[in-house]
Amino acid sequence: MKAEAFLPDDYRPAEGEPFMNERQLEYFRRKLLAWKADLLDESRHTIEGLQDGTRNIPDITDRASEETDRALELRTRDRQRKLVLKIEQALRRIEEGEYGYCEVTGEPISLKRLDARPIATMTLEAQERHERREKVHRDD
Numbered sequence: 001m002k003a004e005a006f007l008p009d010d011y012r013p014a015e016g017e018p019f020m021n022e023r024q025l026e027y028f029r030r031k032l033l034a035w036k037a038d039l040l041d042e043s044r045h046t047i048e049g050l051q052d053g054t055r056n057i058p059d060i061t062d063r064a065s066e067e068t069d070r071a072l073e074l075r076t077r078d079r080q081r082k083l084v085l086k087i088e089q090a091l092r093r094i095e096e097g098e099y100g101y102c103e104v105t106g107e108p109i110s111l112k113r114l115d116a117r118p119i120a121t122m123t124l125e126a127q128e129r130h131e132r133r134e135k136v137h138r139d140d
Helices: 022-052 060-096 111-116 124-137
Strands: none
Touching: 022 060, 022 111
16 A cells, blocks of 8 residues: 555544545554554563563562562563454455454444544444343353
8 A cells, every 4th residue: 555655644534535545544554553563662671671670589578579560561461462463453454455344244433433443343333232242141
């Protein structure tokens, strides 16, 4: 996609323009790439911190506290790793021309929803139905 040249820095998708035109696709592509770069940068800092932060702490309470902090950080990074995969899937949908359309209904996903959550794959209504079904069929 050769949209870099015609997308102004202050561009925001508007309801009045054709849905998922080249400008909108480029806008979301850039947004997704920036988000992915931020997540990967945070992961890099975490890995460096975990490698540098290995130390022998004599106090058992302090050591337990540090291990808890590390475990929390690793869980956060695992969630972010999964988020990077969803970002890559969204970028693939952009390339394939499927981005912005609900995977359940085929209807356009609102621009406001995509701007808030660019990895969204369903319209708000389809997502709510999905979550209600999931809640009903969940094993508690």
